[in-house]
Amino acid sequence: MAKHLLEVRDLSVEFHTAAGTVQAVQNVSWHLDRGETLAILGESGSGKSVSASAVMNLIDMPPGRITNGQILLNGQDMLAMGAEQRRRINGAKIAMIFQDPLAHLNPVYSVGWQIAEMVTTHGGSRGRARARALELLRRVGIPEPEAAMFRYPHQFSGGQRQRLMIAMALACKPDILIADEPTTALDVTVQAQVLELLEELQAETGMGILIITHDLGVVAEIADRVVVMNGGRIVETGRAAEVYANPQNAYTRKLIDAAPGKGAMPEERDRSDQPLLRAEGLEKHYGAFHALKGVDLTIMPGETVAVVGESGSGKSTLARAILRLDDPDAGKVLYRGNDLMTMPPRELFGLRRDLQMVFQDPTQSLNPRMTVFQLISEAWVIHRDILPRARWKDRVAELLTKVGLRPEHAARYPHQFSGGQRQRIAIARALAMEPKLIVCDEAVSALDVSIQAQVIQLLDGLRREFGLSYLFIAHDLPVVRDFADRVVVMRQGRVVEEGPVRRIFESPRDPYTQALLAASLDPDPAVQAARRIAREALETIPA
Amino acid sequence: MQSFIGKRALASAVSLVGLVILVFFLSRLTGDPTNLYLPLDATTEMREQFRELHGFNDPLVVQFGRYVGDLVRGDFGDSIRQARPAMEVVLQAFGWTLRLAVITMTLVAIAAVVIGSLAAFRVGGIFDRIATFFSLIGASAPDFWIAIVAIVVFAVNLHWLPTSGTGTALHWVLPVAVLFIRPFGLILQVVRGSMISVLSSAYVKTARAKGVRARPIIFVHALRNAMLPVITVIGDQAAAILNGAVVIETIFGFPGIGKLMIDSILLRDFSVVLAAIMVSALAIFVMNLLIDLAYAALDPRIRY
Numbered sequence: 069m070a071k072h073l074l075e076v077r078d079l080s081v082e083f084h085t086a087a088g089t090v091q092a093v094q095n096v097s098w099h100l101d102r103g104e105t106l107a108i109l110g111e112s113g114s115g116k117s118v119s120a121s122a123v124m125n126l127i128d129m130p131p132g133r134i135t136n137g138q139i140l141l142n143g144q145d146m147l148a149m150g151a152e153q154r155r156r157i158n159g160a161k162i163a164m165i166f167q168d169p170l171a172h173l174n175p176v177y178s179v180g181w182q183i184a185e186m187v188t189t190h191g192g193s194r195g196r197a198r199a200r201a202l203e204l205l206r207r208v209g210i211p212e213p214e215a216a217m218f219r220y221p222h223q224f225s226g227g228q229r230q231r232l233m234i235a236m237a238l239a240c241k242p243d244i245l246i247a248d249e250p251t252t253a254l255d256v257t258v259q260a261q262v263l264e265l266l267e268e269l270q271a272e273t274g275m276g277i278l279i280i281t282h283d284l285g286v287v288a289e290i291a292d293r294v295v296v297m298n299g300g301r302i303v304e305t306g307r308a309a310e311v312y313a314n315p316q317n318a319y320t321r322k323l324i325d326a327a328p329g330k331g332a333m334p335e336e337r338d339r340s341d342q343p344l345l346r347a348e349g350l351e352k353h354y355g356a357f358h359a360l361k362g363v364d365l366t367i368m369p370g371e372t373v374a375v376v377g378e379s380g381s382g383k384s385t386l387a388r389a390i391l392r393l394d395d396p397d398a399g400k401v402l403y404r405g406n407d408l409m410t411m412p413p414r415e416l417f418g419l420r421r422d423l424q425m426v427f428q429d430p431t432q433s434l435n436p437r438m439t440v441f442q443l444i445s446e447a448w449v450i451h452r453d454i455l456p457r458a459r460w461k462d463r464v465a466e467l468l469t470k471v472g473l474r475p476e477h478a479a480r481y482p483h484q485f486s487g488g489q490r491q492r493i494a495i496a497r498a499l500a501m502e503p504k505l506i507v508c509d510e511a512v513s514a515l516d517v518s519i520q521a522q523v524i525q526l527l528d529g530l531r532r533e534f535g536l537s538y539l540f541i542a543h544d545l546p547v548v549r550d551f552a553d554r555v556v557v558m559r560q561g562r563v564v565e566e567g568p569v570r571r572i573f574e575s576p577r578d579p580y581t582q583a584l585l586a587a588s589l590d591p592d593p594a595v596q597a598a599r600r601i602a603r604e605a606l607e608t609i610p611a
Numbered sequence: 612m613q614s615f616i617g618k619r620a621l622a623s624a625v626s627l628v629g630l631v632i633l634v635f636f637l638s639r640l641t642g643d644p645t646n647l648y649l650p651l652d653a654t655t656e657m658r659e660q661f662r663e664l665h666g667f668n669d670p671l672v673v674q675f676g677r678y679v680g681d682l683v684r685g686d687f688g689d690s691i692r693q694a695r696p697a698m699e700v701v702l703q704a705f706g707w708t709l710r711l712a713v714i715t716m717t718l719v720a721i722a723a724v725v726i727g728s729l730a731a732f733r734v735g736g737i738f739d740r741i742a743t744f745f746s747l748i749g750a751s752a753p754d755f756w757i758a759i760v761a762i763v764v765f766a767v768n769l770h771w772l773p774t775s776g777t778g779t780a781l782h783w784v785l786p787v788a789v790l791f792i793r794p795f796g797l798i799l800q801v802v803r804g805s806m807i808s809v810l811s812s813a814y815v816k817t818a819r820a821k822g823v824r825a826r827p828i829i830f831v832h833a834l835r836n837a838m839l840p841v842i843t844v845i846g847d848q849a850a851a852i853l854n855g856a857v858v859i860e861t862i863f864g865f866p867g868i869g870k871l872m873i874d875s876i877l878l879r880d881f882s883v884v885l886a887a888i889m890v891s892a893l894a895i896f897v898m899n900l901l902i903d904l905a906y907a908a909l910d911p912r913i914r915y
Binding site: 125173174190 | 820821836909
């Protein structure tokens with residue numbers, strides 16, 4: 069049998085917790101060769117990161133225990149090596165980058181020092197380490213590399229921080245780079261740049277890349293082969309294009325079907341009625357930062373308006389300004405013709421129940437010390453006229469059923485639910501007010517793809533049933549394409565383009581909208597390959 | 612940075628003025644010191660003369676006005692008991708206490724940080740258990756009792772160390788050792804807790820993935836991040852000693868500011884009490900400023 073660069077054979081890992089023993093992965097086998105990119109695809113809890121952690125010796129033992137298997141680096145079993153031998157491999161032969169580069173860079177040391185440390189740790193001199201760090205900062209495209217050496221992680225943008233992580237990982241010219249969700253926290257255009265950088269570096273060095281992801285789009289863009297994991301086991305493996313075109317396993321099929329961005333887009337609707345909500349000329353400053361620069365927005369009854377944009381575009385500020393969670397500096401928000409900005413507090417209080425919000429992270433937006441019943445019925449404590457106390461219990465049960473939970477869940481606490489279930493509780497809480505408009509701020513971004521699809525379906529069903537309107541703040545274009553009637557594209561506090569969803573996706577006019585769409589990743593490797601060719605063609609045209 | 616220090620100084624000056632007013636009037640409420648200083652058989656004329664000399668016959672407001680007027684000229688009044696400038700008396704005592712605090716807290720900081728870090732590295736290991744056991748005893752033991760037992764054992768029975776006073780280096784051993792115990796136990800717990808959370812942080816995982824050795828992971832990557840809460844507690848404990856380790860100074864007959872303050876309050880030596888309070892307030896202000904500057908030095912995200 070030919071020797072692979074890195075091979076994991078029949079690996080089983082278990083964790084001993086207070087609740088009992090958990091099988092994290094069972095009999096997992098995969099291999100990686102020089103110059104190729106392997107993706108491990110899975111949702112949260114699938115065990116997709118566990119084998120990589122085992123390779124890097126990052127599993128704490130106890131509570132973790134490797135019960136079975138081998139990890140072969142160039143044919144040598146790493147699990148049979150001593151701790152010191154393993155340490156010498158980390159960084160020198162196999163390097164790793166992580167999802168959240170801000171948390172994974174040490175906040176109190178300069179980035180130049182942190183990159184150089186990789187070299188000195190593995191025996192390089194200080195002078196050589198510094199020269200190498202500078203060379204790498206230049207290579208990964210950090211502006212003003214000499215000055216950047218002495219800056220700290222918090223002084224860089226998200227995309228630059230991931231470039232710094234990559235520079236650090238490549239300092240000792242490793243044979244293998246493990247990337248654990250490297251672009252999940254990044255904006256789409258930045259994601260495309262980082263993936264491109266990884267591909268270029270791979271072409272230069274011939275290293276093997278193992279990428280761990282939940283995103284079919286990332287697999288389509290970068291992977292040669294893919295391993296699909298579910299519940300700690302490998303359910304399918306093969307060439308990325310073949311797996312997508314012809315999935316053999318039921319779970320893989322479900323995952324591919326759940327990927328957003330494939331449904332039919334709605335027809336343009338008549339917008340001649342009185343709008344439900346209309347914002348005019350909204351302005352907001354945070355100190356010297358001009359977050360909103362005169363934003364207009366109209367939402368019709370029963371309509372879903374999506375606001376898309378990258379971080380810092382002002383989309384969340386807009387949502388908060390409309391609800392008067394953060395008062396704007398100037399502008400009007402007309403709700404059925406009445407200006408929320410000049411309305412007396414008593415009247416505004418009455419209107420609050422019409423305008424509800426669902427936040428991105430249900431773990432933070434649900435009070436952990438309140439039961440589901442208390443969370444949902446709190447609305448009726450505040451707005452006493454909605455429902456007499458005698459009917460609360462039945463109504464909570466009804467709302468829970470409506471969002472796909474069970475009435476007996478009312479007695480439980482938020483931590484007893486999964487992420488998707490928690491977001492359903494947050495939606496039930498919003499519905500308890502019988503609102504007319506729900507503002508969803510990245511409400512599905514933190515959820516797994518299959519859960520995301522279910523929550524979107526739920527929101528869509530509720531819209532039909534109650535005639536709700538949504539203001540849907542999102543950075544994920546395929547989700548917007550499936551769910552929205554209208555799209556508002558924001559950049560640096562301004563609306564750069566606005567229109568019906570079909571028009572925006574099929575013939576975007578603004579160059580920024582075009583760039584956003586071009587950077588967004590399609591789950592189909594064939595589509596992604598075609599886009600890449602188109603992108604490269606664009607780049608070779610002289611300006 | 613300079614404007615930060617300036618603002619802090621101004622805010623502290625305002626509270627210092629309030630403190631002086633409060634202490635001045637409250638201490639006069641304790642009564643007339645005349646009878647404490649003159650012999651029992653002193654005549655009424657002698658008592659009257661004493662009051663006249665120290666200005667105790669004037670209305671309180673006049674006394675206060677005179678005190679403030681002297682303060683502005685840099686005169687903190689005289690000690691009745693020692694018949695010399697109050698500030699001179701206070702600074703002499705403060706010098707002793709400052710030395711005691713610096714020696715004790717330096718030893719505490721080094722021992723607690725090193726032992727706490729190592730304990731955090733293997734939580735639940737033998738070293739951690741021993742360290743935690745002794746730190747809990749130290750943090751909860753009554754120091755006056757330890758002081759007395761230590762005198763009985765090491766000075767009275769074994770004759771290894773002097774019982775009290777100052778003079779030789781040996782005189783420092785018992786006060787420093789007894790003062791060491793409680794802050795050591797407390798700070799070790801803070802270091803351990805802070806290190807445990809930092810060692811499970813993402814950037815420590817990165818360092819492990821880089822192949823960094825265990826010792827630099829603990830003392831370079833983790834420790835600097837873990838020091839922020841520790842510095843606050845070290846400052847707190849140092850301030851407590853500077854404010855006068857009253858019990859310990861009294862038991863060991865140590866001529867520090869805590870002992871001076873107690874003696875002066877009992878003898879209604881008002882000028883000394885006021886000067887001592889101003890000096891310790893200033894020391895606390897400088898201490899807090901040093902803590903803030905240490906924060907900025909350790910963490911580049913903090914800038915003033």
